[in-house]
Amino acid sequence: MRRELANILFGGSCFLCRGAARELVCAACDAELPRLGGARCPRCALESPGGLVCGRCLREQPAYDATRAALAYEFPADALVQALKFRGELALAPLVAALLEQSLDNERIDYIVPVPLSRERLRRRGYNQAAEIARRLGRPRLDLSLCERTRDGPPQMELPFAERQRNVRGAFRCTRSLDGARIAVVDDVMTTGATLNEIARTLKAAGAAHVENWVVARTPLHA
């Protein structure tokens, strides 16, 4: 399936280097993807000595319990994510979903929830990249209607870090009670974590017992 899509959409050439490829990304580019390694905080997926919960998460506990991330948000992972998000390259969704899947385990999850877009933004963009990624994970228990975005602020990436938490405060709504459920929230990229933190806060207020983030790419905080 991926090979057919690559041939149809990219003419049998690698999406990143344009060299001959039988997949969306050739073996050489795939080998160079910045997969996240090393010791990381289990809670926020930033680097942390010994893989312990980091000082930032200890000082200011996020509402989410864990973060699984596949790639560092740097070249060429950023090119993949941006093409999927802004240029409608939906054929990349199975590729990034497969990368994300490699960083997951099989702990019990009751609902998989993509970070929602508001109705207005969904209409303008025509698709929600987080939902496209979540769909391609091919796991059961995907729920596209459990969490809604009720209002839009400016896009997070246009704001200074300090204003991002305020921008998303109260922007989400949970559509039913979650009585002890374990939830995975899917997104393409995690930067400050403000959006994911607000969603986790909303899900926990609705009764979720455990919320973890499943993100394709993680931005180092200093970037």
Ligand SMILES: [Zn+2]
């Ligand atoms: Zn290539």
Ligand SMILES: [Zn+2]
């Ligand atoms: Zn942390």
